[in-house]
Amino acid sequence: MTEETIKVIDGYEHVRHHPRAFTPEITLEKSLHFFxxxxxxxxxxxxxxxxxxxxxxENIIKTASTAPSGAHKQxxxxxxxxxxxxxxxxxxxxxxxxxxxxxxxxxxRWLKDLAPIGTNWDKPFLETAPWIVVVFKKVYDKxxxxxxxxxxxxxxxxxxxxxxxxxxxxMAGLVTLTHTPSPMNFLSKILDRPDNERPYLLLPVGYAAxxxxxxxxxxxxxxxxxxxx
Ligand code: IYR
Numbered sequence: 001m002t003e004e005t006i007k008v009i010d011g012y013e014h015v016r017h018h019p020r021a022f023t024p025e026i027t028l029e030k031s032l033h034f035f036x037x038x039x040x041x042x043x044x045x046x047x048x049x050x051x052x053x054x055x056x057x058e059n060i061i062k063t064a065s066t067a068p069s070g071a072h073k074q075x076x077x078x079x080x081x082x083x084x085x086x087x088x089x090x091x092x093x094x095x096x097x098x099x100x101x102x103x104x105x106x107x108x109r110w111l112k113d114l115a116p117i118g119t120n121w122d123k124p125f126l127e128t129a130p131w132i133v134v135v136f137k138k139v140y141d142k143x144x145x146x147x148x149x150x151x152x153x154x155x156x157x158x159x160x161x162x163x164x165x166x167x168x169x170x171m172a173g174l175v176t177l178t179h180t181p182s183p184m185n186f187l188s189k190i191l192d193r194p195d196n197e198r199p200y201l202l203l204p205v206g207y208a209a210x211x212x213x214x215x216x217x218x219x220x221x222x223x224x225x226x227x228x229x
Pocket of ligand 1: 181
């Protein structure tokens with residue numbers, strides 16, 4: 001490691017950043033290859049119970065935690081669960097909520113929109129997947145004296161971190177899905193999280209089950225999702 005070049009700007013230390021400047025050709029190639037890789041990502045709901053090393057989950061969380069965040073507050077906690085008893089507890093509580101949702105809380109229209117995806121209240125992946133990661137957003141933080149510290153753009157920040165988490169899972173050859181049991185306050189209780197943390201998203205992580213089928217979906221063409229000016 002070369003030594004960091006430090007410069008004090010407006011009284012604050014800055015480090016010299018060395019952006020990775022590729023040639024235009026390499027930039028094009030890299031962006032294309034990354035897209036082609038990410039275009040293979042699919043949400044998978046059937047998991048193998050094959051174990052995944054904790055070190056892999058640590059790397060994925062470290063990747064997610066490189067996400068930009070409002071005032072660099074990193075307002076998130078990633079709770080990674082492999083303990084079967086806790087996974088079971090989460091499954092039971094999630095399915096209770098999901099049952100209510102699928103039997104009355106969700107509109108007919110919503111259920112019709114979900115029909116091609118084939119979801120229902122039954123969530124076996126909450127026990128089968130070797131890891132469940134529950135992401136909490138920190139609506140505020142606390143310093144050592146227990147004084148409130150403000151966080152900013154919390155939803156945006158945590159959403160970006162989750163996107164990077166999903167990307168890291170895919171790039172490691174694993175699969176995940178964004179599960180949003182609603183309401184999800186039961187997760188705060190089971191995981192004993194402090195009241196400045198609110199559950200944001202639940203992501204099972206593992207290998208896909210053998211011979212897994214996913215809905216035949218098409219992604220919108222570029223013209224539909226982008227306008228160039
Ligand atoms: N939270 C439920 C329902 C659900 C809602 C949407 I919008 C989806 O894209 C998928 C599922 C569940 O996780 O099953």
